[in-house]
Amino acid sequence: MSDTLPGRRTVAHAASPSFRASRPLADHLQQLHVDLIDLHLQGKQAHWNVVGKNFRDLHLQLDEVVAAAREFSDDLAERMRAIYVTPDGRAATVADRSSLAEFPADEVDTAETVDLITTALYTVAGTARRIHDAVDAEDPTTADLLHSILERIEQLAWMIDSENRIANRSIPRPINE
DSSP, X not given: OXXXXXXXXXXXXXXXXXXXXXXXXXXXXXXXXXXXXXXXXXXXXXHHHEESTTHHHHHHHHHHHHHHHHHHHHHXXXXXXXXXXXXXXXXXXXXXXXXXXXXXXSOEEHHHHHHHHHHHHHHHHHHHHHHHHHHHHHOHHHHHHHHHHHHHHHHHHHHHHTTTOOTTTSSSOOOOO
């Protein structure tokens, strides 16, 4: 059987993009993509299995984490495609390459969930910060996307972490002028 329809010629497609990612840029973006997917999955795992004091508030906050991680992983994947990188979001790839620590399979108390999700959020932020300068040097447009990701992920980390903080005694201490 032919790969073309009868009467149609096969014409090679040739695009002339103004920018194509390098292998290092592709690898950096793939790492962040995997971490965001894992954050989405961990957020749902926590959402389903969190129990304890302030359950409802944390349950709803976890939905915010999930929504942000899903949106950012999709935005990043679409940016990757725009600069000729093929994102890999398969389960095996995420399991193999994620920077995030594994989330527990059982019920998790709200206080522990706060610590685990905050750590996961800061891990994703750490990946974005680690790759930022190299991404910015090669493609400032993609670095702008990293800025948006960092802004929201660090905001969510602060909000969720505040559930376990003790005013003026928790580490890190706020900077006071």
